[in-house]
Amino acid sequence: MLDWNDLRYLLSVVRQGSTLAAARTLGVNQSTVHRRVAELERQMGLRLVHRHPTGYRLTEMG
Structure with missing residues (x-):
């Protein structure tokens, strides 16, 4: 079942460009953000995001 918080995490990762920045914004730890997006x-x-050393970017499907 789809968890709407996971979409919030995904949106934050894309806006912030990293799981660490998203985690800080959301008030959770980085591993939680990574795990929920996965x-x-x-x-x-x-696959919703491309993971690059310089940050996360949406795929065409994302």
């Missing part, structure tokens, strides 16, 4: 991708069966 779980959202797993549930949807899609």
